[in-house]
Amino acid sequence: MESFTDREALRQQYLKARDLLIAAPPSDASRYMLRSTSGTSQSAPLHIIFEMDEEVMARFGDCRRVFGAVGTMSVRLLATLFVRYGKTPRQKIFFASVSDIGPDMASLADDFAPDMFYGFLSFNLSVLARMDSRALKSVPNVLVTGEYLTEAQRELLAQGCPRAKILQIYATSETTSASKDFCPYLGVNTYHARRGVAIDIINKDEDGVGDVVLSWNMFRDMRVSRYKIGDSGKIISEPCRCGEGSTLMLMGRSGFDYLKLVGALLRKEEFDRVSGLCRDLIDEYRAEAYSVNQMGKLLGGVELSVYRARGELTETEKLLLAERFSSELFVTPTQTFANLVDKNIFLPLRIKTVAEPFPRTGKDVTLKMRH
Amino acid sequence: MTDPLPQDIQELLMWVTGSSAPPFYRDHWRGEKTFEALPPVSRADFLATPLSLRRYKDEKALVKVVHAGGGLFSSEWSFADIARESWGPLGIRPLVYLADSDEMLEKTMWCYEQNVLPLIGEVVPEITNSSADFYRIDSLVTDAASLQKLLPHLGRRTEPLESIAVLGGSFDCAALLAYARYAKRIQLVLSLPETGAFAQAPLSADPAFALLPGCYLEKGEQGFLLTKAAQLVTPIIRYALPRLGGVRFA
Numbered sequence: 001m002e003s004f005t006d007r008e009a010l011r012q013q014y015l016k017a018r019d020l021l022i023a024a025p026p027s028d029a030s031r032y033m034l035r036s037t038s039g040t041s042q043s044a045p046l047h048i049i050f051e052m053d054e055e056v057m058a059r060f061g062d063c064r065r066v067f068g069a070v071g072t073m074s075v076r077l078l079a080t081l082f083v084r085y086g087k088t089p090r091q092k093i094f095f096a097s098v099s100d101i102g103p104d105m106a107s108l109a110d111d112f113a114p115d116m117f118y119g120f121l122s123f124n125l126s127v128l129a130r131m132d133s134r135a136l137k138s139v140p141n142v143l144v145t146g147e148y149l150t151e152a153q154r155e156l157l158a159q160g161c162p163r164a165k166i167l168q169i170y171a172t173s174e175t176t177s178a179s180k181d182f183c184p185y186l187g188v189n190t191y192h193a194r195r196g197v198a199i200d201i202i203n204k205d206e207d208g209v210g211d212v213v214l215s216w217n218m219f220r221d222m223r224v225s226r227y228k229i230g231d232s233g234k235i236i237s238e239p240c241r242c243g244e245g246s247t248l249m250l251m252g253r254s255g256f257d258y259l260k261l262v263g264a265l266l267r268k269e270e271f272d273r274v275s276g277l278c279r280d281l282i283d284e285y286r287a288e289a290y291s292v293n294q295m296g297k298l299l300g301g302v303e304l305s306v307y308r309a310r311g312e313l314t315e316t317e318k319l320l321l322a323e324r325f326s327s328e329l330f331v332t333p334t335q336t337f338a339n340l341v342d343k344n345i346f347l348p349l350r351i352k353t354v355a356e357p358f359p360r361t362g363k364d365v366t367l368k369m370r371h
Numbered sequence: 372m373t374d375p376l377p378q379d380i381q382e383l384l385m386w387v388t389g390s391s392a393p394p395f396y397r398d399h400w401r402g403e404k405t406f407e408a409l410p411p412v413s414r415a416d417f418l419a420t421p422l423s424l425r426r427y428k429d430e431k432a433l434v435k436v437v438h439a440g441g442g443l444f445s446s447e448w449s450f451a452d453i454a455r456e457s458w459g460p461l462g463i464r465p466l467v468y469l470a471d472s473d474e475m476l477e478k479t480m481w482c483y484e485q486n487v488l489p490l491i492g493e494v495v496p497e498i499t500n501s502s503a504d505f506y507r508i509d510s511l512v513t514d515a516a517s518l519q520k521l522l523p524h525l526g527r528r529t530e531p532l533e534s535i536a537v538l539g540g541s542f543d544c545a546a547l548l549a550y551a552r553y554a555k556r557i558q559l560v561l562s563l564p565e566t567g568a569f570a571q572a573p574l575s576a577d578p579a580f581a582l583l584p585g586c587y588l589e590k591g592e593q594g595f596l597l598t599k600a601a602q603l604v605t606p607i608i609r610y611a612l613p614r615l616g617g618v619r620f621a
Contacts, residue, residue: 029488047505094434
């Protein structure tokens, strides 16, 4: 049976690391950083100690002026440490706070003249949408982290920064950088593991997609082994043109970018794609997945709440939408939602109309599990 | 200011008016040569002048945003200058927790520059209190508003902190004295985002602030004028301090 480190075991490892740190404070503080994750609805915050190496510190490469769009203080600190202790001379960093985004900040950003726009994807897009900065529009490099990049988001980024090379880092709260930087042969959401990090997949489906587990050097000689990071992905074993032997293809974040239910994979990107095909019927959607016990058998279900500015759907339109959505939505590599309804794995798609646009609160959670 | 001018101020003035220096102070002074007659500079002047036109040196740095009366301006601080800021005290495991996120980041980097591993606070107080417990902090760098949010952690401690440094432009000493039981010593540090720290005093009912090394204060018509001898990215020369709320200098 495969063993892996769960969150509680990781917490215990960090407590041990904390005790070692207190007993023997570092002779060089610059190699370390403390951070805390916000936790989840099922768990308390996780307190983390990082030990960093030169590869991690080279995050911003040769860029001289980094304009950052990250919200949490620990990520700002980490980026600042990269600038301070990285090898590029006269490198500078400037962060935007959410509350400051506007015309005044646009002027400051223009004066700063960044050559890299760095941040959490959703924050980058928010800055571009809300701030008319000539400098950001012409920035040569955009480095995004923290979220799975959909095709639609990539297009938005490319529209906002048409001259930019769009780069991605696979980084997690627990590991900081898990990926090597900037292989020129890799596409979107694909990464090579950086030195000291091992990436594996468990619970694979027929297409090799499963849960990503990471192993990494945590602190001094302590190593975390096979921690389920909460992402879904697959390993491509063919060697990359750069010489790396394997590549992680990331499929998304569990509970946000995708959900697993009764053997099917419900992906936010797929829901976005199909809702785009139904633009004649709906303007916005929110999907809620659930499971029901029907005479001892667990069935999956999805309720689609929809909004249309020109008025709620009629009963006929709701039936039409349900049929079209079900027949277009792939939930396995080869089967649609309609296929799995026919096989009595899912209940028929339910459609609910709402009279008002969905409220916008930070991350757009369009797909979630009903608890 | 003493006559003749201190050596470090003379060097600062030569640096600022050198041929390769930006024109910000030269233009502001309009040919005036006598130190006491140099027109004071203020937040309004920084607000009106982009950072690129008052950047006197190019080093590894972080840029902060300063909120000033309806506008924003940038204040760039080289890591070398952050390291040279001479305020304190600092323990071995400090928590840096300030309401201004840019200040919080800069003061955290100051800890690193002293080769001390700090904990940086987060916006959510519950996470900050929890991480303070985890790291078993022994000292605090904070401001009056943020100190209040740390009461859960302070209340759980079995021993007082080694020190608390409270940063700001003014202090309600009576209110801060209520925290005296949480630390062996509490230091008040006068500091603004664009000037850095310039004076400090132990907390008491009526503290007398002592200027930090390299900081000079003049009493002008409208208030105090601060000059820092350090050759900062945007030097501070006869800078008109905002109202300091009844602060007394030793």
